[in-house]
Amino acid sequence: MRITFDDLRVFVAVCDTGNLSAVARELSCTQPAVSQHVKRLERATGVRLLERHSDGVTATAEGLVLYAAATEGIAGLDLALHRLREFARGEAGSVRVHTGATTIRHFMAEAIVEFRRRFPRARLEFRTTVSSRQSFDALAEGAVDLAWVTIGAPVPGIELRPIVELPWVLAVRDDDPLAGRLAVTAADLAELEHIRLPEHAASRRHLDAALARLGVEAASETGVTDWNTAVLLAGLGAGHAIVPALPYDSGAAADSRVRYLALPFVPPLAVGWAVRRWDALTPLARAFADAVERRHRGTPE
Template sequence: MRITFDDLRVFVAVCQAGNLSAVARDLACSQPAVSQHVKRLEQATGVRLLERGPDGVTPTSEGLVLYAAARDGIVGVDQALRQLGEMARGQVGCVRITTGATTIRNFMSEAVVDFRQRHPHARLDFRTIISSRRCFESLAEGVVDLAWVTIADSIPGIEQRPVVELPWVLAIRDDDPLADRSSITPADLTEIRHIQLPDNAVSRIHLDTALNRLGIQLAPESGVADWNTAVLLAELGAGHAIVPCLPYDSAAAANRPIRFQPLPFLPPLTVGWAARRWETLSPLAGSFADMVEERCRNR
């Protein structure tokens, strides 16, 4: 029995949704039609691909093998069709980028200007996503071409390229007793009121790992979604924030009651680009990635 592209596309959708009815609604077809696509794949491969349960369906171990391969293939074809469509319509192209909330200002502003001058008819489509994990998922799903992330451990189907290492600093209000210290020691951190990032943030995991190796356990004072908010709360005296060394509105810093104390005993945080495959990036996406990297390394 011949496997069709639609069979694979429906199977990938089922694995992602975990529910046949939901996929049927999204595709505006019947649930038996969705089941038929999966059945054809199971007959062609000779293995069971889905486990059916009261709460929906999950891929079997064999199904996971097919899902990973089919997802990557479909994403690649969809990206190629998008680029061909742009060429057919006479459009120069678009680069889709996902970033964290602080990325464009701190890492990309100069490169955006350079890119616009070099490619005046091309389009940059920025999609703000706070979590690096969600950025990786957007890449795997083919929603974006590039992601600026905290570099993580190896992720199947994703290639990462480190660009810059960021030292850690302690953000504190200038009337805090730690503000006048000539240096901060690991022991000093045990007494701070910690403003922390979400548990699933990759940068939070890096920081917690480094602190644990020093035997430091921090009691959280409050939680925030991004580094800029953590710095703002520290400035307001709501706690102390351990953040990567970034400008944080440096033009106005002289008039703000905030200090940034270096923490050289913590290993720096590495950030950079991630893509599905560098060799398949469009020339425009590769050009923008290179511009950002060059600007960061020239600082």
């Protein structure tokens, strides 16, 4: 008996919801029709795929095997269909990018101008995220094409490409005792009042791990959601911020009072692209990813 993608899509939906009626409502069909898809799969595989309960259904051990394979296959098919639609429309498609709150300003501004000039009919859709984990989940679900993330340990099912390595600097107010120093040591960092990103931020975890290896335990009572705000607060005298070396300038008067001290003993922060599969990117998504990389590597169009 032949298994169809409709059978697999319905089966995945049933496993996700645990309710045949809910799937039927979502698909605007009857519950017996949903059951028929599952029964067809059970006849084709020769095993029972679902456990029926009074309050719904759950996948059997055999069903979980099929669910994992079907989810992967459907995601790949959806990605292929999306790519084919992009080919059919030529250059009038869209690129969906997951980014942090300040990513566009610091890493993508010039590339966006270049991309819009080359592909005036294309759309760039930016979705703000607060953690790399959210980006990886969105990629796995096929909700976005590209994600700009802190590069760390390998992630199953995700391909990572480092683009930039950012050295760390200490941002202090110009009247801070450290502001006139020619160099800062690791021991100095232990005495500071740190302004830090949330614990779920990958760059925060990277920095915490680097400081721990140096024997530095950073005390902090001030938390912010992005590097720019950390620098602004440092300029206001609210603490000290260890941030990647970037052109911070919000136009606020406090910015002019910030001094940046190099921290060469802290390993740099690698940032770059995360994708589900590079060879499955749409031509437009690949073009935008390449534009960002060229701008940071200083290579011509």
